[in-house]
Amino acid sequence: MPLSFVSFRPLFLTASVLFLGGCASLSQDGGFSSVQSMTKERIGQEVKWVKSDADANSVATTIQPLLAQPLSVDDAVKIALLNNKGLQASYSELGIAEANLVQAGRLKNPSFTFGRLRRGDDIEIDRSLMLPVMSLLTMPIASKIERRYFEQAQLRAAAEALAVADATRHAYFSAVSAQETVKYMTQVTASAEGGAQLANKMAAVGNWSKLEQARQQSFYADVTVQLARAEQMQVAEREKLTRLLGLWGSNTGFQLPDRLPDLPKAPEAIGDVEVQAMQNRLDIMMAKRELSGLADSLGLTKATRFINILDVGLMHNNYNQSPSRENGYSIQLEIPLFDWGGARVAKSEALYMQAVNRAAELAVNARSEVRVAYADYRSTYDIARHYRDEIVPLKKRISDEQMLRYNGMLIGVFTLLADARAQVISVNGAIEALRDYWIADSALKMAQTGRSSAGSGAKASNSAAMSTD
Template sequence: MPLALAALAGGCAHYQPATLAERPALVAALPDMPAHPLSAAEVATLAVARDPDLVAARAKGGVAEAQLVQAGVLPNPSLTGAFLPLISGAGTVPAWNLGLAQDIKALLVYRPKRRGARDSVAQVRADLLWQEWQVAGEARQLATDIASREQTRLLLQEAVTILEHRYRVTQRALAAGDVTLVTAAPSAVGYQQARTNLQTLDQQQLQDRHKLNALLGLTPDAVLPLAPVGAVAPLDIAAARATLDTLPARRPDLLALRFGYAAQDEALRAAILAQFPDLILGGSTSSDNSRVVNAGPTLQLGLPLFDRNQGNVAIARATREQLRAEYAARLSATVGQVGALLSELAQLRDQLAAVERDLPAARAAAVRASTAFGNAALDERAYVDLVTNRFTKEQEVQTLKLALLDRQIAIEALIGAGLPGVDTLGLTDPGTRGAAR
């Protein structure tokens, strides 16, 4: 007996404390930082590996795996026994009894619970892949926005430099009484607007750098060198629209919802099977105090007079219906979202083409204005308006180009272009397993 108890104790889990983090895990620089500035694709790869929320999400996979292990454990049989020493009477020896029993109802629901646990694990894995898609898309978009705005900043800084010079000149002339306030006003307004545009861009840059650093597990003040945005192949809108029909089989979030529905479907199966009465089968043997030994089967049957598991069946059925509705809503929203972004992309392309057609004329007008103003053939207001119009058009082109890139990156993240597919999970679509069950 002592050896048997020691063997049982050896197979048991043991407690070990795990302390919480005492300080944030943010770092000031990436380990093994490449010598070259990072492209948007490299930043996306790093974000998937380092994002703190993704690291925490991956730990959920361990919980689901543990639940799968628990679902695969068969219910233990129960052992009963008693030793009854002789106290008084005609008997000659102590009495005893020994019984072994197994809960049969627990075996009935074993298979659906096991399948449901497998589907829950698959749901967690698909959810994790979807989070990786989102993090990769967000990191790529932030890196692209930051690098693109650096090019826009050069234009805004040039506008500030030119208009600040005119502002200083006219302010000195105004102080000397050589010009009126009406003459000095255009340069002051133009300079203030140009400076405001530059400050707004710098504020957005800082906010986006902070967001990007957070995705990479960096401190807010860490400096991440980014490569300029190179030529990006335009998205084929027709080909992207053609992928909408296959999104349910390719989008991890939709696949996760399908696995969640399958897990709940198994929960409903288990609840229906649990309507059967509690049934415990076993056998026992006993000896009374006159050495008469008895042995035979035992049966314990629950009487389903009040509780027929009707509440759990109703809850499981309603939950399954809720998940079915959620999947339908997500599918509609997904197709609608991608379709809307594709329409916006087409509109932005048309708008960019129109602004780019106007840009050469605005540049030429600014050059002529500078020459005419230098020859005193153009007043201050007209000069400032033409120079400001040129930089406004330049900024509008850059803004539309960035908006196009953002839409394209968002669409590619939503349809999974260039991202790991659900086939990398090694999972079977639950919709193809219904008949086999």
């Protein structure tokens, strides 16, 4: 017999639920446009998610002209943001988070059961369609939670890009400084070798004491060791930069400038660095997202602690011995006899309070970090300026005066060489002070936009103090 329109109503309901549960879909860029905008807003550099051979070829085309000339710090950062493989791997977290978000917006697949039972000459056929109704009811909250997780993943990706940029700037200035030190120490070693040879000749003919001869030999031995250490440091710092740039093969022969950038005429005028850090730091923004997400998660846990499994099914029975059909529905409900959900709620509340206190700690630490970074920035600028304006010019003036006296035969060549020993310390100190300033400048920018570099204030020295006796 024909079925009435009313009998199709459950089917229409089923189709509507399935349609609503399957409408979520993946975006074309995986949410990467937000990462691009956050990164460019903070450091003015473009980032790219390499997901195909065409993207890889585009990156290679972009970086090759940059590698053909001495790298600037901005070029180095650009290459690292495009070519660093670890950074590219971190972008995959976006895809994972977006997949979870889309999954949260889709219902679990309905289950269909079919049964056939024979009792003598009678055959019983059972058919049922089970729909996860509870998933539909909690879908808006679950989707909202996953949306916040996805936003956190975007912030983490942008923070990773900022961290790579900061590490690249640090490695760049260290590599250029190490290269400059090697060049200077090579000149000093050549001069010390000439002085030692002259001292040996003069001591051989009795015109120089054994003490003065030993001093020249000692100075030559010291600078030889210092040159070897400087060369070792140069290799280490250059390789660190190479790794951050993601280079291999022939591309590792890139050129660096002969010297560090000049010190600015004045330190950069910065407003309230703590306020800027609270507004712009990505780790603070991530902590806020985590708190909001946990709050939503706590609400979901309370809502489903009793009714956490609710399935509605449509049933249809047909007996071959009867012309009639039986229709109905069934509800499967979990009975809270043993687990009343209190432990899950307590866990969610504990996780939320843990996140609250960690966010508060993060805010306190961020304020402290940016204050330290700014103090380091100002002190390194003052030190570098003191070397530039006072120490190095004074040493040069002393050297010029000594040269005049030597030309007037008022002092000997070894007095002139002894004065050169004192200059080694000041010149190396000036190189390191300028390097430290640029590293501190980068660390201050990072402290205002993301988690500051660990140990930014600890600077390795490329040279050891030499005796001037």
